[in-house]
Amino acid sequence: MSTRYTIEDAERYLLSLELFGMRFGLDRMRRLMVAMDHPERAFRSIHVVGTNGKSSTARMIAAILERHGVRTGTYLSPHLVSFAERIRVGDADVPPEDFAAAVQRAARAAALVDRTLDDEDDRVTQFEALTAAAYGELARRGVDVAVIEAGLGGRYDATNVIPSEVQVLTNVGLEHTRWLGPTITDIAGEKLAVVQDGATLVVGAGLHPDAEREARAAAERHGAKLVHASPADAKVPLPSYQRRNFALARAAAEAWLGELDEDAVSAAAVGFRVPGRLQPVGERPLTLLDGAHNPDGAAALAEALAELTDGKPVTLVLSVLDDKDAAGMLRALLPGAERAIFTRAANLRALSPATLESLARQLADEAPVELAVEPDPRRALERARDAAGPEGIVVATGSIYLVAELLRPLGARAVSML
Numbered sequence: 001m002s003t004r005y006t007i008e009d010a011e012r013y014l015l016s017l018e019l020f021g022m023r024f025g026l027d028r029m030r031r032l033m034v035a036m037d038h039p040e041r042a043f044r045s046i047h048v049v050g051t052n053g054k055s056s057t058a059r060m061i062a063a064i065l066e067r068h069g070v071r072t073g074t075y076l077s078p079h080l081v082s083f084a085e086r087i088r089v090g091d092a093d094v095p096p097e098d099f100a101a102a103v104q105r106a107a108r109a110a111a112l113v114d115r116t117l118d119d120e121d122d123r124v125t126q127f128e129a130l131t132a133a134a135y136g137e138l139a140r141r142g143v144d145v146a147v148i149e150a151g152l153g154g155r156y157d158a159t160n161v162i163p164s165e166v167q168v169l170t171n172v173g174l175e176h177t178r179w180l181g182p183t184i185t186d187i188a189g190e191k192l193a194v195v196q197d198g199a200t201l202v203v204g205a206g207l208h209p210d211a212e213r214e215a216r217a218a219a220e221r222h223g224a225k226l227v228h229a230s231p232a233d234a235k236v237p238l239p240s241y242q243r244r245n246f247a248l249a250r251a252a253a254e255a256w257l258g259e260l261d262e263d264a265v266s267a268a269a270v271g272f273r274v275p276g277r278l279q280p281v282g283e284r285p286l287t288l289l290d291g292a293h294n295p296d297g298a299a300a301l302a303e304a305l306a307e308l309t310d311g312k313p314v315t316l317v318l319s320v321l322d323d324k325d326a327a328g329m330l331r332a333l334l335p336g337a338e339r340a341i342f343t344r345a346a347n348l349r350a351l352s353p354a355t356l357e358s359l360a361r362q363l364a365d366e367a368p369v370e371l372a373v374e375p376d377p378r379r380a381l382e383r384a385r386d387a388a389g390p391e392g393i394v395v396a397t398g399s400i401y402l403v404a405e406l407l408r409p410l411g412a413r414a415v416s417m418l
Contacts, residue, residue: 007096010103011083017126024156028113028124032132033161035109039139043073045162046256049150049191050170052297053245056274057170058149060249063272065145066090067264068257073143075134075159077151080276080404087134089141102137103129127151131158145256153180155193167195168252169203170245172211173296188214200225200255204248227255236269239278240307241300276403278304284390287381289407291400293321295328301397302332313338315388317380317396318356319345326351329398330360339370339387343380345401377405
């Protein structure tokens with residue numbers, strides 16, 4: 001009899017799969033589902049794809065459905081401190097022991113699948129094992145519906161083995177062009193490949209015209225109903241960019257459930273928080289962490305900060321990965337800042353702080369701010385807090401890896417690099 005995984009065993013196993021990297025294709029995932037007796041068919045599902053706002057929208061859909069008495073599961077990515085954050089039932093992450101057992105079941109299935117693959121270098125990937133673990137656990141928990149966030153793209157994303165009834169497209173931006181294609185049309189097409197025959201496709205307000213055309217074409221091709229979310233409601237007690245996500249989540253919940261109870265919808269919005277999104281971690285000065293990692297996300301953050309700061313000076317702590325549009329992000333964030341301190345998250349793809357500072361200096365005419373470099377993220381945050389003073393505001397942003405590093409206890413294992 002094999003020993004039961006602990007949470008440490010589960011995370012160790014998942015981290016060991018990083019050496020196989022990220023591989024598109026659904027063959028391994030379909031074999032995993034067969035080996036696990038098709039857990040993805042045990043619950044109804046809503047599939048969330050898009051460039052920005054997927055996690056927030058998925059959490060909001062789940063919150064609205066839960067307030068209507070629906071037993072709801074959620075699968076999210078990435079995590080901040082523990083892989084276990086990715087699987088939720090109701091309003092809580094699954095307990096560590098349940099997550100570990102789910103990963104162990106997926107690991108056993110992965111070992112079987114690996115033996116069936118023709119190429120000896122072909123192996124079940126980390127994201128596939130995580131997704132299989134999530135589907136297995138959500139099936140075991142007997143959820144009525146699971147809100148599933150896609151990892152990257154849609155067509156060949158490991159999540160795309162569910163027979164979803166509602167698909168949600170948050171927005172489309174130029175990101176991951178190496179894998180998804182060079183244009184908005186290409187990227188939208190890859191994401192919208194999750195649309196199912198006879199389903200309902202819900203899209204966010206203000207979708208890029210090229211993405212809108214792809215959405216209409218996908219809905220027509222699959223005989224799906226196309227629903228456009230209403231504009232954001234200014235009365236919803238959330239930051240502006242989250243109000244847009246909430247409008248989309250409301251439309252998706254209504255598409256799945258039918259008529260909504262307004263009191264339940266309002267209750268879902270009150271006190272809603274997403275880890276790593278304008279997350280407060282300190283006072284005097286108010287210190288926030290936000291995982292914005294592309295120009296659209298940075299623009300949404302800048303909009304939210306303009307609402308929150310009430311004219312108070314903002315000090316930024318920034319780290320950006322080398323495959324992101326750092327210049328676009330700086331253009332969005334620097335005009336609202338008094339100073340910026342550039343650092344480097346513990347990720348091999350993180351740009352050097354000196355590179356970011358140099359880029360910011362080139363943009364100095366557009367946004368004259370005080371610039372500095374501090375390679376260590378924790379020291380950078382402390383330096384920013386000292387510089388801001390008790391009445392200022394500090395925001396660490398630019399990469400989810402920076403947020404994760406600042407949230408992790410000292411000495412804790414690093415998060416996945418995928």
